Amino acid sequence: MDDQFADLPPARLQDLLHQMMLIRAFEEAAEQLYLQGMIHGTMHLSIGQEGAAVGACAALRPTDYILSTHRGHGHCIAKGARVDQMMAEFFGKETGYCRGRGGSMHIADVSTGNLGANGIVAGGVPMVAGVGLSIQMQRQDRVALVFFGDGAANEGAFHESLNMAAIWSLPVVYFCENNQYAMSMAIARASKIERLSDRACAYGIPGVTVDGNDPLAVYRATREAVERARSGGGPTLIEARTYRWKGHSKSDKQRYRTKEEVKQWQERDPIARLAQQMIEASILTEGDLATLQARVEQEIIDAIEFAKVSPEPDPATILEGVYA
Ligand SMILES: Cc1ncc(C[n+]2csc(CCOP(=O)(O)OP(=O)(O)O)c2C)c(N)n1
Ligand SMILES: [Mg+2]
Incomplete structure (x- = not known):
């Protein structure tokens, strides 16, 4: 396969497309279930950002690690998590990844190298x-x-971590999902520089900005950073420019942006983009795409059913895993 597809074979490209579609379907279902009162608390959806999660994780091995965020469902799925156990976690069931104790914002799956999402x-x-x-x-x-x-790139810990990883050449990749906003704060109001990746030069490490809605561009940049980290070359800062289509969380009137802006970014849908590229290169047909869509829909139906029939955690186990 030529470089247009970053040397990935057609079967692997289909996997990436499937993962992005699965993330979207999972989050659309989660949102519906939340509106129906089946899931409690809040959640942060990454719809529109699937290309960043999938492109980045595609460059990692199963034995590599990720650390995720409050907007982490896509990271989990891209690193290989099962949607049924994720859905059970949303429902607070014993069969969930964290036995129903974590919920949307705290999913960890050490078996796939996912060391956990984080509400901080x-x-x-x-x-x-x-x-x-x-x-x-x-x-x-x-x-x-x-x-x-x-x-997060404006938190003090960012400076300390990058500096330490740089001086010790740690095998780390810093992957910033620049989705243009931190809650209602536009990036242009919170940072004086055009490219967040330019901050890398302050630590003597490489920095690169990529189109986060192009999963293959993200994959290429991450692959290079991962190779460098693995071979002792130290950390890299990647900035993937993307956009969240939905509000920050479940309570966001979105007065800080216009409908036109959202629409413009929706026209740059990472899923439609990869599908279109593959169709034009005759490695995917409209029929294959419909089959993939039917498959993800069934996977989500099965996941919801698994979550619904799973047992609640036994109240007698409430203190398990609690540090005192
Ligand atoms: C230390 C800390 N400060 C503030 C918050 C409240 N908070 C939750 S998400 C968020 C915005 C984060 O923006 P960004 O890092 O760009 O991630 P995004 O939500 O856009 O994915 C804030 C301020 C928090 N959870 N933790
Ligand atoms: Mg943001």
Whole structure:
């Protein structure tokens, strides 16, 4: 396969397309279930940002680690999580990834290398330096990638973590999903520089900005950063420019942006883009696409059913996993 597809074979490209479609279907279903009162609390949807999660995780091995964010459903699925166990976690059921204790914002799945989502903005950023140091000291053949938002890039811990990872050449990738807003705060109001990746030069590490709605561009940039980290070349800062179609969380009147702006970004849908590219290259047909769509819909129906019939956690186990 030529470079247009970053040397990925057609079957692998279909996997990436499937993952992006699964993330979208999962979140659309989660939102519906929330509106029906079946799921409680709040949630942060990444609809529109699927290309960043999938492109980044495609460059990682199953044994590599990720740390995720409050907007982390896509990261989980892209790293290989099962949607039924995720859905059970949303429902607070015993069969969920965290036995129903974590919910939307705290899904971890160590078996696929997902060390956990985090409700603290930039929470994973200092942690990834620790994970990287642990990998280095144990001489393991692993890389740790941390996802964080544009808002998180303005937290103090960002500076400390990048500096430490840089001086020790830790096997880490800093992956900033710049979705243009931190709640209602537009990036242009919160940062004086045009490209967040330019901050890398302050730590003596490479920085790159990519189109986060182009999963293959994200994959290429992450693959290069992962290779560098794995071969002892130290960390890289990647900025993936993308956009969240939905509000910040479940209570957001979205007075800080216009409908036109949202529409413009929706026209740059990462899923439609990859599908179109593959159809034009005759490695996907409209029929294949319809089959994929039917498959993800069935996967979500099965996941909801699994969650519904799963048992509630036994109240007698409430103190398990609690540190006192
Ligand atoms: C340390 C901390 N400060 C503030 C908050 C409240 N908060 C939750 S999400 C968020 C915005 C984060 O923006 P960004 O990092 O760009 O991620 P995005 O929501 O856009 O994915 C804020 C301020 C928090 N959870 N943690
Ligand atoms: Mg943001």
